[in-house]
Amino acid sequence: MDAITLTGLTKTYGALTAVDALDLTVPAGQIMALLGPNGAGKSTTTEMVLGLTKPDAGTVEVFGADPVSAMRRGDVGAMLQNGVLLWDVPVRRLLTLMHGLYAHPLSLDDVIDRADLTPILKSNTNKLSGGQAQRVRFALAMMADPGLLILDEPTVGMDVDARRAFWATMDTLTAEGRTVVFATHYLDEADEFADRIVVLNDGRIVADGTGSQIKAVVGGRRIGFTGPARDYAGLPGVAAQEQRGARIVLTSTDSDATLRALLADDAVRDVEVSAPSLEDAFVSLVS
Amino acid sequence: MTTLTTHRTSDIAQPPGTPTRDARPSGSARRFFHYAVQSILIQLRDWAFLGFVIVMPTTIYLFFSSMYGDEGGGSGINVAAVMMVTMATYGGLGAAMNAGSQIQSERSSGWFRQLMLTSLAPGQFVLAKILTAIAVLIPAIGTVFLAGAARGVRLDAGTWAASLGLIVTALLPMIVFGLVIALWFKPQTATAVTTLAMLALAMLGGLWVPLQLMPEVMQTIGKLLPSYWASQIGAWPLVGGDFPWQGVIVLVVWLAVLVGVGALGYRRAIRTSRR
Structure with a gap:
């Protein structure tokens, strides 16, 4: 089964066409990087896959269902770009709050362990560093035990060590057969981590292939x-x-x-x- | 790899041992209950908010009742007791109207989007916030009652309970008022508008200074306000006499208008929102 099927997907904001008749299929188990300059339509596309934004035309299917049903079923986990955390609560309470909202979550201890949150469980969400907050967001993304993980610029604000640790954790998550779609500006990351790279510009796909195929296009x-x-x-x-x-x-x-x-x-x-x-x-x- | 993947996907659509379709309704109710309880717990550790809806009314009550409270009313009603109900209504008003700005601030901060990446539905989110407001009403009113008891207000258990229940019920339209303000105003202004509306309702509705001490025009205005009638209905078990049905009518009219304006605001919000 395909994890994501986009058909003729279109979204316009006034005169701006953010996503332009996009056709894209992501098979289950694939790790796909979404590349493109700012305004290429990466975030709008991921928001439509997550059911946060309604397309003007075209369809989104996630594991054969509409995005909102797939989300309710617990099939999708996501890290939003600039995603916020509930303000001024301890990390432990935030995790407890969210843990009860998924259909079939990973155990809380497992999530805390994988996202390395033990040292900051008592910290307030408004006192976290950028990298720590990003780890909490990552914990929320995997908490649903989703078959599809969507990560919009996941390593922004992380230092080199944190970034390496992040991708190491991602390795264990993907070894369990999950599909991953991530947008990034760190192109070396895309080349290193993704099976497939899709390059977007002006809401259209300008290249689609492996890292070496993308290079061969040039x-x-x-x-x-x-x-x-x-x-x-x-x-x-x-x-x-x-x-x-x-x-x-x-x-x-x-x-x-x-x-x-x-x-x-x-x-x-x-x-x-x-x-x-x-x-x-x-x-x-x-x- | 492909075999593993396919297996994994079917696992997720149909977790072993728990048929998803059968588990869904109860699962959804369980998630809603969890979210409502957690929201209430989080609200109850917001000290600034609790200070606003609990400490302030209680302090004002203690201050005024120590000034006037020992004078018996002409009809033998203890002024301290009526003042207690009035101040409890004031505290409850703040708690009730807060649900809207809570929803508003979580929407504008982007936290609502994060919640929409769970299995929680938008309607469940709004309902949980309303339940949170009701849950905070009870300590907001109860604390002033406790202060009243400490000041020597003596009522039988049935009267305490009736008064609490009537104030909570009479303030329910004010929860809708908070939601309406949140729907019609920008996030930056909604909290301020809510506070201003709350203070205006408290002042004009005679929650700070009894309506009888105001000029006639003010009295006429006050008798059209839900805040005045919430305190009158709440005081009824103490003062006796005819039940203030006129107040019920005023509250129902307010509720109907607020629901109407809210429905318009909701349609407008849907139309103009990008997501």
Whole structure:
């Protein structure tokens, strides 16, 4: 069964089309990253999948049901972007309050353990650091024991250690067969963690594939070296040339051919071949 | 991986041993009950709010009753006892009208959205907030009653209970008033408007200064207000005489108008809300 099926999904706010006839299917068990610049429609799309926003046209199915029924059934857990916590209550009380509201929740101890909340159970929600608050939000997202987890920029405000710990916990959650859809600006995270990356721009899908496929869409490799400053555009496969300090960087559609020709010159040294980062892929896809 | 996934999904749609379809109605009731109880517990640890609806009316009552309370009324009614009922009504009024701004602030803060990511339904959320308001009414009124007892007000158990029950019942329309204000005003202003309306109702309804001491125009206005009649109906078990049916009519008219205005506000809120 598919976790999410979007058909012709459209949402407009006045003159702005936030989501434009989106068709997307996420099979159960997949870990999918949603990438795009601000205003690409990522949050609007996730809100429609969660049943918080009604689409103007098109349909959303979550495990074969409408989003609100899926939510009531406890099939979906979510971390909202800038999601707030109830103000001025101890974390333990907040968790107790929420724990009674799910159809088939994980045990409270399990949630506290997985989100590493033991040290802050007595803290007030208005005294939490950004990372601590994010851990509480994460606890609320997994509390339902959902088959589908939707995370809108989940690691915002976390330091490097917290981020690593977060993804380690996510690993155990996904090993249990859950579907995960996450929006992020940390493109290395998407590349590292997701099975599939969908790039959105202006409410449409501009690319859909694995991290390496996304890079392949941009095509080519980068060849950096030190050598005589001259025009290398004549070499086979070279699409672009750039001077970066003392180094020259060529973009090539056929790195093997370019390298063979380039290395014939003895003055060329310190050659380095790299695939473009997802960041580069992203920038050229949405521009 | 695919096999595991499919298995997992069916697990969630149909947890082993608990057929989801059968469990749902009772599960939904259990979740509502849990939310209502937890909301009440959270409200009862909000010291600023409790100070507003409990400490303030009790303090004002103790202050005024120590000034005037020992004078017996012409008909032999203890002024301290009537003043106690009036101040209890004032405390209850604050508690009753608060439900709306509670809902409003949780909606505007975004916490309501988080609640909508659980199995709780929006209607259950509103109903739980109304129950919370009713639950806070009882300590708000009860504390002033306790202060009255400490000041020497002596009534039989039936009279205490009747007065408490009548005040709570007569203040129910004021819960709707709070909800209506929350529906019609922006989050930033709703709390202030609620407080202002509460103070106006208290002052003009004779909860601070008896209506009889006011000019005639003010008395006429006061007798059209639900706050005045809530205190009159609450005092009836103490003062006796004819039951104030006129007050019941005023309360019913207020309730009908408030429900009407609330329904309009609800439709407007649905139309203009993005989510």
